[in-house]
Amino acid sequence: MDLLNTLVDKGLRRELPTREEALAVLATSDDDLLDVVAAAGKVRRHWFGRRVKLNYLVNLKSGLCPEDCSYCSQRLGSQAGILKYTWLKPDQASDAAAAGVAGGAKRVCLVASGRGPTDRDVDRVSETIKAIKENNEGVEVCACLGLLSDGQAERLREAGADAYNHNLNTSEATYGEITTTHTYADRVDTVEKAHAAGLSACSGLIAGMGESDEDLVDVVYSLRELDPDSVPVNFLIPFEGTPLGKEWNLTPQRCLRILAMTRFVCPDVEVRIAGGREVHLRTMQPLALHLANSIFLGDYLTSEGQAGKADLEMIADAGFEVEGTDQVTLPEHRAAGGCHDGGGGCGSEGGGVCGSAAAPEAAEPSTAAEPRTAADPRTDLVAVRRRGAGTDLAPNA
């Protein structure tokens, strides 16, 4: 297909595809899906080989958020039966992080619900970052605390944070439909603050919220313009008890096309499969490793992922390898802080730092007797997190 040959050539040159080309990837047929994966896979292997970076989420503070992000189980008025707790102590967070690192994670993502941190919260998280770094040599720490005020990114950097995540989530045009308590511009401002402080910026999207193909292309192009080092791609987990609880509109094939389009637009950036991987890609997860070079190990913020051991087995069976702490994630031109040329770049982590993943409280049993289609809602695959941070049970790692 001429389209795919063109996109591979552009991806290898870090040249921005046209919007029409990006839209055409989303419009490909199921018959062409493996060709799309193979083409985007060439770009992925050129920049990242067969390495898969593992990231581990630690939810420092869960639920009780005053913001109203429609996709989020922690939002104001959420009826989802998630764990709710206030700030973990540094040693509690460090213990949870150590479990992820022992499981193979290279980066720990410290996430807290809320509009943004107070200066006291930044102190708290700074202590936590120091505790994690002392106990886990070589680990990368990404903070995800919401909207930042002046000076806070610099303080996190001084405390040892390597990265800061804040997702754009959706296009500027539709942002007001998913959240009213803050704006798209607020989110852009925080990503820019992280950049300016010398933190590696991580910013991504959530697909499956009822957006159009044009919206998806818009947000991915906006991410490239913002030039994060990592771009988490979340697939909405429609939590019962949230406004988007009935938005089951993704198929595994659609998820693969979205990941491929993201890879073509952000070829040399860490593209991470974030929340919703198990729920929406299901048995097609291994194919997605040909597109993304990064995943979350184990559980998400408020919902459970597949067993960490199953993640590792999937990576090995698919012919990929877990990236070690002695390996550099980004291509040389980006790792050196250089790639801010031409059409800008892209970056990482998702579901809304705060906001990745969530699931209906009561999962319906599987109706194995009836054949399913790829488009059927899979509420049976959504399970609220009941282990790890904020509980007495061991984390999944």
Ligand code: SF4
């Ligand atoms: S995404 Fe973050 S800011 Fe929005 S409701 Fe969830 S926890 Fe709050």
